[in-house]
Amino acid sequence: xxxxxxxxxxxxxxxxKAPYSFTKVLREQFFAIVLLFLASIYFWGTVAIVMASVxxxxxxxxxxxxxxxxxxxQRLTDLSAVCIGLSFTLFLPAGAPLWLVALGASFCIIFGKxxxxxxxxxxFSPVAVGYGMVSVAWTQYLSPTDVILxxxxxxxxxxxxxxxxxxxxxxxxxxxxxxxxxVLGGASLGVILVVLAYMLLRKLLRYEVAxxxxxxxxxxxxxxxxxxxxxxxxxxxxxxxGTVLLSLLLLMSGFSSIPTLPLPxxxxxxxxxxxxxxxxxxTSAFDGAPLGILLASFLVPYLDMIRSRPFGSRR
Amino acid sequence: MRKKFFRVGYxxxxxxxxxxxxxxxxxxxxxxASTVKKKESVVRGDxxxxxxxxxxxxxxCDGVVTAVTENAITIEKGTVEKEPRVPISIQSLPIxxxxxxxxELGFTKIRSLPKLQITIVINALYTDLxxxxxxxxxxxxxxxxxxxxxxxRELFPAVQIVMAMPTDSTYSLRGMxxxxxxxxxxxTIDELVLARITGKENPHGxxxxxxxxxxxxxxxxxxxxxxxxxxxxxxxxxxxxxxxHPIEALLEECGLPVESGDAVIMNGLLxxxxxxxxxxxxxxxVFSLHRMKKETFPVVAEDPCVSCGxxxxxxxxxxxxxxxxxxxERSEFELCEEEHIFACFECGLCDYVCLxxxxxxxxxxxxxxNTVKLLPMAN
Numbered sequence: 124x125x126x127x128x129x130x131x132x133x134x135x136x137x138x139x140k141a142p143y144s145f146t147k148v149l150r151e152q153f154f155a156i157v158l159l160f161l162a163s164i165y166f167w168g169t170v171a172i173v174m175a176s177v178x179x180x181x182x183x184x185x186x187x188x189x190x191x192x193x194x195x196x197q198r199l200t201d202l203s204a205v206c207i208g209l210s211f212t213l214f215l216p217a218g219a220p221l222w223l224v225a226l227g228a229s230f231c232i233i234f235g236k237x238x239x240x241x242x243x244x245x246x247f248s249p250v251a252v253g254y255g256m257v258s259v260a261w262t263q264y265l266s267p268t269d270v271i272l273x274x275x276x277x278x279x280x281x282x283x284x285x286x287x288x289x290x291x292x293x294x295x296x297x298x299x300x301x302x303x304x305x306v307l308g309g310a311s312l313g314v315i316l317v318v319l320a321y322m323l324l325r326k327l328l329r330y331e332v333a334x335x336x337x338x339x340x341x342x343x344x345x346x347x348x349x350x351x352x353x354x355x356x357x358x359x360x361x362x363x364x365g366t367v368l369l370s371l372l373l374l375m376s377g378f379s380s381i382p383t384l385p386l387p388x389x390x391x392x393x394x395x396x397x398x399x400x401x402x403x404x405x406t407s408a409f410d411g412a413p414l415g416i417l418l419a420s421f422l423v424p425y426l427d428m429i430r431s432r433p434f435g436s437r438r
Numbered sequence: 439m440r441k442k443f444f445r446v447g448y449x450x451x452x453x454x455x456x457x458x459x460x461x462x463x464x465x466x467x468x469x470x471a472s473t474v475k476k477k478e479s480v481v482r483g484d485x486x487x488x489x490x491x492x493x494x495x496x497x498x499c500d501g502v503v504t505a506v507t508e509n510a511i512t513i514e515k516g517t518v519e520k521e522p523r524v525p526i527s528i529q530s531l532p533i534x535x536x537x538x539x540x541x542e543l544g545f546t547k548i549r550s551l552p553k554l555q556i557t558i559v560i561n562a563l564y565t566d567l568x569x570x571x572x573x574x575x576x577x578x579x580x581x582x583x584x585x586x587x588x589x590x591r592e593l594f595p596a597v598q599i600v601m602a603m604p605t606d607s608t609y610s611l612r613g614m615x616x617x618x619x620x621x622x623x624x625x626t627i628d629e630l631v632l633a634r635i636t637g638k639e640n641p642h643g644x645x646x647x648x649x650x651x652x653x654x655x656x657x658x659x660x661x662x663x664x665x666x667x668x669x670x671x672x673x674x675x676x677x678x679x680x681x682x683h684p685i686e687a688l689l690e691e692c693g694l695p696v697e698s699g700d701a702v703i704m705n706g707l708l709x710x711x712x713x714x715x716x717x718x719x720x721x722x723x724v725f726s727l728h729r730m731k732k733e734t735f736p737v738v739a740e741d742p743c744v745s746c747g748x749x750x751x752x753x754x755x756x757x758x759x760x761x762x763x764x765x766x767e768r769s770e771f772e773l774c775e776e777e778h779i780f781a782c783f784e785c786g787l788c789d790y791v792c793l794x795x796x797x798x799x800x801x802x803x804x805x806x807x808n809t810v811k812l813l814p815m816a817n
Binding site for chain 1: 751
């Protein structure tokens with residue numbers, strides 16, 4: 124053999140990689156959430172900043188402590204704690220007590236994310252878990268009508284629940300420009316639709332899920348609407364009120380909490396949509412969206428069993 | 439954002455680049471044992487190394503063995519006082535002996551073709567990325583290809599022989615039935631081409647040969663001696679080089695000097711493997727070499743799987759790769775078998791699209807290697 128041997132690099136095939144990464148996806152997700160947050164500052168003012176700061180700081184600190192306790196390397200730079208803190212705030216009404224914000228954010232991190240081992244392993248959306256816990260324990264602090272008293276804005280969900288469809292004075296224009304009383308992130312339907320388009324375009328939100336969800340809601344709410352048009356909102360009104368679309372953006376955009384293949388994803392969206400309508404129609408809750416999505420997540424392992432036959436096999 | 443498929447059409451035709459004939463040839467001994475000793479004289483066609491499965495390395499020219507180590511045999515070219523081998527006229531042999539003779543001269547793939555066949559598909563599509571040698575075969579080695587087909591027809595007179603060509607191809611072989619396929623990787627790899635042509639997955643009685651195999655057969659028939667040269671892609675060039683041509687010298691001659699820290703990839707950018715040393719030469723099985731500068735290496739990370747499902751969505755074998763790779767990581771090979779790991783063609787797409795930059799193809803190969811041991815026939 125010839126004397127001098129060059130040191131070559133060896134690594135496993137393939138020798139090409141697509142130019143995107145999980146970190147990039149999390150950055151883009153963060154950007155989308157920040158857009159919603161900026162809109163919430165515009166509509167609600169400094170209270171949004173204060174609440175978001177509390178939530179984000181709590182989330183980051185709690186996650187740091189969790190990593191420490193688990194004896195693992197800190198993974199805070201992926202911004203997922205910040206995203207969770209911000210997303211959670213967007214589901215609260217302006218003026219919700221700060222202790223609730225902090226407690227909810229830590230629930231999201233501890234019970235939604237860290238008990239399962241981190242962002243890639245969460246079977247449920249962390250924000251939905253935190254919100255679910257808070258909404259069961261302190262329902263009175265989560266209804267915008269109860270929390271925000273000094274306002275002339277109307278809460279469409281409370282109106283619908285208490286007085287029926289015909290008495291609703293808000294129009295679709297009010298929803299689009301943000302002329303309604305609702306949670307921090309849900310004020311303007313216009314902003315939500317813009318972010319929805321961005322997330323679908325960047326594939327942060329899978330279109331199969333979004334399509335299934337919208338179809339699910341439309342179908343089921345249409346059935347109820349046909350049954351009693353005075354009491355139950357028509358599909359269009361259903362979709363544009365409360366956190367229905369906000370939940371789609373923030374709670375269904377994860378990877379590990381949704382099925383992996385297109386058809387199961389669509390069915391998951393369909394189920395989630397249906398459950399949301401059922402919750403809103405049959406329970407005392409004004410807005411059933413986060414809870415409905417949380418419940419639909421339980422179906423994911425079963426939906427994941429739907430698969431295509433592997434190449435060349437008979438099974 | 440998620441580009442799943444690569445176009446691997448013929449594109450421009452590159453003429454075969456002439457390379458000088460090296461004075462020293464080096465033969466890597468991976469899996470082979472040397473059958474020659476130092477200072478022994480060899481002539482073209484002599485066996486210099488053998489493997490247990492009756493495959494051999496042959497001397498591509500006359501010369502003297504100057505070194506035999508456990509890794510390589512070095513031969514200095516030159517005239518020797520030894521009777522040259524008589525070329526074998528394969529086509530004058532009886533049919534049943536022709537197959538055995540082709541195998542004996544180095545085309546061992548003929549042994550794995552089933553006895554009862556309906557169709558042989560010649561895959562004239564690129565089965566990996568970064569390859570460009572096929573148009574040159576049609577333009578400059580047409581006579582050899584046609585000789586190869588002629589021989590194949592004689593060997594399998596009742597078998598239908600078709601050629602799978604990309605839709606942008608303007609080439610054709612005399613009397614050959616062509617099937618045009620959109621050249622989108624991974625639909626160009628053998629299993630998927632067969633499925634496309636026959637309409638069945640893993641069909642019986644159908645086998646696949648590469649265009650280079652036909653060239654190999656043609657060359658054996660024309661010369662009557664084992665291959666002395668090989669046609670391969672070297673980065674963007676098509677090169678005809680002598681078997682045993684040291685890789686470093688070959689790259690250097692193509693204007694691709696290798697520095698410490700660079701990588702040299704053999705046999706394709708998605709499915710190939712990296713070389714640990716390049717002072718050894720090429721063997722006839724090599725169809726591509728790529729030098730990669732260290733600045734252009736892809737990022738590989740050992741991050742946890744995020745279950746995004748990108749791998750499962752692109753898998754042409756419809757496997758649940760997101761599960762398989764985690765089973766492999768935890769050495770749960772029984773589960774790998776249940777998840778049909780052997781349906782994997784190792785196309786490398788899952789690895790390409792992985793968001794977490796995990797070495798998925800390596801995990802799948804590792805799992806296959808270990809799952810084979812669990813199969814009943816292994817015991």
